[in-house]
Amino acid sequence: MKITDLRVYLTRPEGSNRSWLFVEIDTDEGITGVGESTNSGGGGALVVGRAYEMLKNDLEGQDFSEGLVGQDPSDIDAIWHRIYRRFGTLGSRGFGTTLASGIDMALWDIKGKALGRPVWDLLGGKMRESVPVYSHVSYLDNIDACVADAKRQVALGYQALKLDPFQPEMGKHHRRYIDGKISPAGAEYADDLMTALREAIGPNIELMIDAHGNFDVSTATELCNRMMKHNLTWFEEPLQPESIDAHRQLRQNTDINLCIGERKYTRWDFAPYLQEGLVNYIMPDICWTGGISEMKRIAVLAETYYVPISPHDASGAFNVVTGAHVLMNVPNIYRLEMSEHSLKNYNSVITEPLDIRDGHLHLPDKPGLGYELDHDFIASHPDPEWARLHA
Numbered sequence: 001m002k003i004t005d006l007r008v009y010l011t012r013p014e015g016s017n018r019s020w021l022f023v024e025i026d027t028d029e030g031i032t033g034v035g036e037s038t039n040s041g042g043g044g045a046l047v048v049g050r051a052y053e054m055l056k057n058d059l060e061g062q063d064f065s066e067g068l069v070g071q072d073p074s075d076i077d078a079i080w081h082r083i084y085r086r087f088g089t090l091g092s093r094g095f096g097t098t099l100a101s102g103i104d105m106a107l108w109d110i111k112g113k114a115l116g117r118p119v120w121d122l123l124g125g126k127m128r129e130s131v132p133v134y135s136h137v138s139y140l141d142n143i144d145a146c147v148a149d150a151k152r153q154v155a156l157g158y159q160a161l162k163l164d165p166f167q168p169e170m171g172k173h174h175r176r177y178i179d180g181k182i183s184p185a186g187a188e189y190a191d192d193l194m195t196a197l198r199e200a201i202g203p204n205i206e207l208m209i210d211a212h213g214n215f216d217v218s219t220a221t222e223l224c225n226r227m228m229k230h231n232l233t234w235f236e237e238p239l240q241p242e243s244i245d246a247h248r249q250l251r252q253n254t255d256i257n258l259c260i261g262e263r264k265y266t267r268w269d270f271a272p273y274l275q276e277g278l279v280n281y282i283m284p285d286i287c288w289t290g291g292i293s294e295m296k297r298i299a300v301l302a303e304t305y306y307v308p309i310s311p312h313d314a315s316g317a318f319n320v321v322t323g324a325h326v327l328m329n330v331p332n333i334y335r336l337e338m339s340e341h342s343l344k345n346y347n348s349v350i351t352e353p354l355d356i357r358d359g360h361l362h363l364p365d366k367p368g369l370g371y372e373l374d375h376d377f378i379a380s381h382p383d384p385e386w387a388r389l390h391a
Contacts, residue, residue: 001114002028003068006056006103008049009373010383013316013345019383020316020349021045022373023052023102027073031113034373035105036322037098038287038315041175046385048098055083055099068103074114076107080293093265097290104291105322105369112368119369120328123296127331130360131324134160134208134310136339141168143193147200153340157358160206160233160335163197165190166223170214177240180216187223194230203231208259210236217249224254233334234259234281244272251278262312265289267301274305281334285312286323295323299330310334317346320354321369324361336361348377 005026059065087096139145169186220238234257241263259281311323347353355362364370
């Protein structure tokens with residue numbers, strides 16, 4: 001079997017300011033695989049999309065420029081490493097791993113379809129019958145509306161919910177770190193919101209905080225310790241991802257469970273945090289970390305430290321689906337991130353809806369990933385800039 005084509009699709013779901021990037025890889029045996037490399041922030045999806053177009057064929061006279069067309073799609077690991085090493089001087093972690101992600105997913109999809117087995121089966125079989133998920137709470141600037149949304153989702157069967165209670169003040173930054181501070185009023189509001197949520201949903205529903213890396217060490221330490229009384233599963237990204245020394249200092253000064261990882265990209269990035277016991281959960285993003293192959297490798301690494309993995313989601317349906325295939329197989333899991341508020345958009349880009357019941361995602365037994373792109377929706381909802389560039 002040989003790869004014959006690579007196609008890139010950028011689509012903008014209704015009501016969103018973020019475009020989702022999907023790829024399809026064709027083979028000479030008529031099997032097509034699907035993957036996703038959605039990237040958020042400043043046109044990242046456009047950059048990745050153009051790079052995919054370059055990856056399709058060899059660049060004549062350029063080093064490390066092997067194209068995908070003509071390669072054997074069953075050589076998943078070899079193709080992954082060629083893409084990763086090709087962009088080493090640009091920084092393979094982040095850029096190169098995002099490129100590898102969509103291709104890796106599509107190659108696993110092809111292999112599953114060729115062999116007539118689900119991807120989770122090819123990874124080693126299933127550890128569980130379905131994948132537990134957690135969802136997001138909205139309406140963060142109104143305590144009553146936020147509590148109502150949480151209670152509504154609990155009634156739907158969700159057993160774990162996440163939110164950024166600092167968002168009403170810090171949302172203008174959203175990972176754009178400035179001075180790392182929050183006002184006393186902003187911190188008090190967050191405390192009041194978490195108190196109201198915990199009282200409304202009771203002690204048995206799991207709650208998580210996501211701080212989006214907005215705080216300096218002293219502020220993060222104060223907030224982590226302040227929020228311990230709310231019985232949180234974790235406090236996520238209290239700090240920006242660059243400094244391991246900052247994470248060491250935070251770990252020494254709080255006992256709250258910490259989670260990081262959406263902006264860590266490979267097993268090499270996670271290794272020192274696991275080795276030093278700096279985190280209790282990790283959350284790599286399967287669209288950014290290198291796809292199914294690297295997610296499985298990171299999970300195996302984390303298993304040696306008895307740390308659960310919980311794939312991050314800020315993307316589309318295949319982010320959710322491919323993360324679920326890995327979680328079906330590996331033992332050390334917490335939950336898969338998704339959002340009940342995004343279900344309509346997830347389902348809009350695939351030909352069959354996700355099967356989410358009682359707080360679990362149930363994957364089909366179909367070969368490969370089990371889902372296909374809805375090309376009619378994608379054609380009618382293009383990313384406007386991508387459409388302009390390809391007019």
